Amino acid sequence: MNALFAALVNLLEPANLAVLVGGVFLGLLSGATPGISGTMMVVLLIPITYSLPADTSFLLLAAVYCASVFSGSISAILFRTPGAPEAVATTLDGYEMTKKGKAAEALGVSIFSSATGGLIGTIILITVAPRLAKVALKFGPTEYFALAMVGLSVITVLGASNMVKAVISGLFGLFLATIGIDPTAGVPRFTFGIGALMSGMELVSVLIGLFAISEVLRRVLEDNTVKQQVGKITSTLPNLPMIKRLSGTIFRSSLIGTFIGILPGIGATTAAMVGYSEAVRWSKHPEKFGTGVEEGVAAPESSNNAAANGAMVPLLALGIPGSATTAVLLGAFILHGIQPGPLLFFQQPLLVNTLFLGLFISNFLILFMAKPFIKGFANIIRIPYSILGPLILMLCILGTFAIRNNIMDVWFALLFGVIGYVLEKYHFPLAPIILGLVLGGMAEQELRRALIMSGGKWGVFLQSPIALSLLIAGAVLMFWPVVAKLVKGQKQKGTDLPAQ
Amino acid sequence: MVIELIIALGILLFSGLMFYETTKFPPTRFTDIGPEYWPQIVLGGMILFSLILLISIFANKQKIGEAPPEEPKPYPLNFWFAIAITVFYIKALPVVGFPIATLLFFIAFLWLLKYRCIKSICLVTVGSTILLVMLFPRLLSIPLPRGTGLFRMITLFFY
Numbered sequence: 010m011n012a013l014f015a016a017l018v019n020l021l022e023p024a025n026l027a028v029l030v031g032g033v034f035l036g037l038l039s040g041a042t043p044g045i046s047g048t049m050m051v052v053l054l055i056p057i058t059y060s061l062p063a064d065t066s067f068l069l070l071a072a073v074y075c076a077s078v079f080s081g082s083i084s085a086i087l088f089r090t091p092g093a094p095e096a097v098a099t100t101l102d103g104y105e106m107t108k109k110g111k112a113a114e115a116l117g118v119s120i121f122s123s124a125t126g127g128l129i130g131t132i133i134l135i136t137v138a139p140r141l142a143k144v145a146l147k148f149g150p151t152e153y154f155a156l157a158m159v160g161l162s163v164i165t166v167l168g169a170s171n172m173v174k175a176v177i178s179g180l181f182g183l184f185l186a187t188i189g190i191d192p193t194a195g196v197p198r199f200t201f202g203i204g205a206l207m208s209g210m211e212l213v214s215v216l217i218g219l220f221a222i223s224e225v226l227r228r229v230l231e232d233n234t235v236k237q238q239v240g241k242i243t244s245t246l247p248n249l250p251m252i253k254r255l256s257g258t259i260f261r262s263s264l265i266g267t268f269i270g271i272l273p274g275i276g277a278t279t280a281a282m283v284g285y286s287e288a289v290r291w292s293k294h295p296e297k298f299g300t301g302v303e304e305g306v307a308a309p310e311s312s313n314n315a316a317a318n319g320a321m322v323p324l325l326a327l328g329i330p331g332s333a334t335t336a337v338l339l340g341a342f343i344l345h346g347i348q349p350g351p352l353l354f355f356q357q358p359l360l361v362n363t364l365f366l367g368l369f370i371s372n373f374l375i376l377f378m379a380k381p382f383i384k385g386f387a388n389i390i391r392i393p394y395s396i397l398g399p400l401i402l403m404l405c406i407l408g409t410f411a412i413r414n415n416i417m418d419v420w421f422a423l424l425f426g427v428i429g430y431v432l433e434k435y436h437f438p439l440a441p442i443i444l445g446l447v448l449g450g451m452a453e454q455e456l457r458r459a460l461i462m463s464g465g466k467w468g469v470f471l472q473s474p475i476a477l478s479l480l481i482a483g484a485v486l487m488f489w490p491v492v493a494k495l496v497k498g499q500k501q502k503g504t505d506l507p508a509q
Numbered sequence: 510m511v512i513e514l515i516i517a518l519g520i521l522l523f524s525g526l527m528f529y530e531t532t533k534f535p536p537t538r539f540t541d542i543g544p545e546y547w548p549q550i551v552l553g554g555m556i557l558f559s560l561i562l563l564i565s566i567f568a569n570k571q572k573i574g575e576a577p578p579e580e581p582k583p584y585p586l587n588f589w590f591a592i593a594i595t596v597f598y599i600k601a602l603p604v605v606g607f608p609i610a611t612l613l614f615f616i617a618f619l620w621l622l623k624y625r626c627i628k629s630i631c632l633v634t635v636g637s638t639i640l641l642v643m644l645f646p647r648l649l650s651i652p653l654p655r656g657t658g659l660f661r662m663i664t665l666f667f668y
Contacts, residue, residue: 060649173565177520177558183551184527191544194537198544199530229591229622230582395622396633399615402595403641411651419599427592435516453547460542 016362020370025065029367032069033374036076037382040093041084045401047077047093048334049224052216053401055341056408063345064360068367070341071321074334075371076378078277078317079123082310083383086115087242095277095313098285102298102305109301116244118306120379121252122259126311127372129263130270130318134325135365137271138354141326145351150458151470155479157452160329161444162487168438172491178437182445185210186453193457205417212340214418215446217405218425219439220337225402226430228394244383251303258288258304259311266312270319270331272486277316277332284312318368325349325361330447333440339447344412510566517562524555590621606656606664607646611638642667 019025039050050073058066081093086103099119106115148156161179168175188199189209200206247255262284269280288308289295298305320331328350330336342349347357354361409422429439463469470476531545531552598614605613615634624630645651646668655664 057649173558173562177555177562180551180555180558181520184548184555187548187551194535194544196534196544198534198548199527226588226591229587230584232583232623393624395619395624398622399618400637402591402618403611403614403637406595406599407641407645407651407653410653411645411649414652416599416602416654423592423595423599430588431516435513449551456547457542465541 012358012362013366015359016366019064019359019363020068020366025068025363025367028061028065028069029072029370030374030378032072033076033371033378034382036073036371037080037083037375037379039073040077040080040096041382041386042397045397046220046224047074047081048337049221049401050077051334051337051341052213052220053404053408055213055216055337055344056411058341058345059411063347063357064363066341066345067338067360067364070338071364071368072371072374074338075127075314075317075368076375078314079119079127079310079375079379080382082119082123082306083116083386086119086306087112095281095317096309097278098281098309098313099306101285101309102301102303105299105301106303106306111301113243113245114247114303115301115306116242116379116383117246118251118255118303119310120244120376121247122255122262122307122311123314124372124376125259126263126266126314127318127375128369129260129311130267130315131365131369131372133267133315134318134321134368138322138326141322142351142354145327146355148351148475149473150455150462151473151476152479154452154455154459155470155473155476155483156327156329157448157455159479159483159486160323160448161452162483163331164441164444165487165490168441171436171438174435174437175441178432178439179441179445182442182447183449183452185215185442185446186449192454203417205413205415205421210446211409211412211418211421212344212446213412214409214421215425216337216340216443217409218422218427219429219442221401221405222422222426223429223433223439225398225405226426227433228398231394242383242386244380246380247303255303255307258291258307261291262288262308262312263315266315267319269312270316271322272331277313277320280316280319281309281313284308314372321368325353325364326351328353328451330444333443336440336443336447340443343447513566514563517559517566521556521559521563524552524559528552528556587621591618594618594621602654602656604656605660607653608638608642608664608667609656609660610654611641 020029035050035054036047039045040047051070054070054073058069061069077093078095081091081096082099082103085091085096085100086107089100089104091097091100103115103119106112145152145156161183164175164179165172168178186209188206190197190200190207197207205211265284265287266277266280269283270277285298285305285308288304289298292298292304294302317334320335323329323331324335324339328339328348330339339349347353347360405422405426406419409418410416412418432442433439459469460467470480528549531548534543534545537543594614594617598610601610601613612634615637616630619630619633646653653668655661655668
């Protein structure tokens with residue numbers, strides 16, 4: 010309780026409050042503008058946070074993350090263009106409401122459901138994460154290696170459309186993590202005499218290259234001179250009878266979303282889809298979904314925001330990211346010299362509690378800031394990409410340079426921008442590279458420690474019940490998409506046969 | 510399909526070369542689990558999966574042939590021009606300094622993206638450069654390159 014009070018005092022510092030408001034604004038902006046994702050904004054802000062204290066930095070990044078998940082719905086509702094993948098399900102009924110002339114109501118329902126879903130997710134995060142961390146305190150090298158494997162098992166989920174390519178991406182990330190001086194033996198690996206590589210591949214260069222520069226390179230091929238025609242945009246928060254009508258949907262979807270968010274790799278996009286389909290299943294009028302009903306906006310929006318907060322549970326308690334953005338956040342923690350995981354709760358209680366309260370307040374801020382933001386959004390979206398593109402690229406270059414004041418990092422960022430562009434063009438998912446890069450160090454060090462302690466016997470992983478359970482869980486998570494694909498294929502064959 | 514094949518072969522070649530590189534790591538004295546242990550597992554996996562990818566490309570040859578062609582992009586050469594502008598910018602930074610290089614970068618990039626309103630180009634270019642100078646070297650004290658000779662003197666006027 011004392012830690013929470015101290016965190017509250019910390020959070021009420023004017024600088025932290027200003028950062029929180031700024032973070033929510035930037036999150037709203039990045040999520041709502043197609044072409045700039047919440048992940049990209051977090052990546053671009055990481056170098057700027059170097060000069061800030063750790064708690065202030067993570068307040069900023071968490072607020073951006075939180076708000077961007079909501080604001081993807083704004084362009085989804087207005088233009089049928091989800092600003093973020095999490096808002097795909099919102100287009101189904103949100104855009105139909107716009108077509109009916111109820112855009113203001115749809116936006117209002119989205120704001121209210123997102124904030125409520127986010128708040129429920131945060132409350133569950135505050136209660137579950139410390140308990141999970143206490144369990145994780147008993148972990149040794151075998152358990153940590155098994156945990157890293159659980160984190161890496163997400164790779165097949167992130168690249169479900171082509172698992173071979175997803176695994177190659179993940180392995181490439183693991184390879185990147187081995188570059189530099191080996192911390193156990195002190196031997197340089199894959200440095201080829203380049204001084205900048207001695208301390209390893211700079212995470213920010215890879216992040217900025219893969220996620221931001223590659224996107225700019227993709228967008229320059231398009232016609233960016235077309236201006237978006239936007240009229241006046243407003244939003245109307247739901248009234249009391251409407252809130253009463255939507256409360257069941259919002260509560261159920263928030264619980265579903267938080268649970269899905271906690272599971273590594275499933276993510277807010279799936280949570281939104283499951284939240285939507287469950288709303289259809291429980292509805293008395295399922296036939297109305299897809300025609301522009303408020304429940305069709307409330308369900309995915311509360312679900313995806315709850316999932317975004319739920320994804321912070323494995324990140325903070327176990328140090329394993331559950332999604333692309335939380336993988337980036339994990340990288341940000343490491344860059345600030347902080348290792349998320351069970352010890353974080355005991356070594357940095359102020360930081361953890363400030364982050365908890367920051368997420369809680371961010372959701373309230375969404376409720377208050379979304380309305381004026383939507384009003385001004387019409388002006389923001391008129392800025393053509395031909396101006397935004399070079400600005401983003403410039404921020405990428407400066408952000409990479411700012412890490413170590415080394416021009417070599419900028420060259421690496423550009424190289425990874427090209428690699429990211431090519432890989433994405435040929436359907437290699439990028440998020441597994443980051444997962445591999447972030448978790449690779451932990452996986453290797455713990456594996457070597459465990460094997461050295463056991464005299465090189467791999468059987469050590471079967472002797473620990475926790476490690477064994479985690480490895481089984483990892484295997485289930487890893488092969489689940491494969492099994493699901495096979496089952497789906499068999500079912501499809503079964504339904505095709507009679508027709509033939 | 511040809512490019513997919515080149516990429517798969519490229520990954521295979523890269524993984525093979527890096528695997529060979531691991532054999533040059535010096536051995537450790539106390540244990541068999543040396544610095545090459547984990548990279549060899551990872552690169553072995555990359556070799557295996559790039560082979561699977563190659564096989565799947567050949568197996569799906571028919572399917573790929575049937576796939577509809579990708580919609581052509583309006584400005585396919587812009588990719589190379591954007592990279593060229595960025596490379597020139599990074600190269601020019603230590604010589605002409607941040608403010609001048611950035612001004613030129615913005616003008617070139619806006620022109621590349623078919624932005625033709627001279628008044629707006631001037632406004633965006635000067636405005637963005639001033640904003641970035643205020644944020645990075647002045648507020649965050651990041652020592653951005655000042656350039657050499659006359660350019661350095663000009664940059665010193667800003668930070």
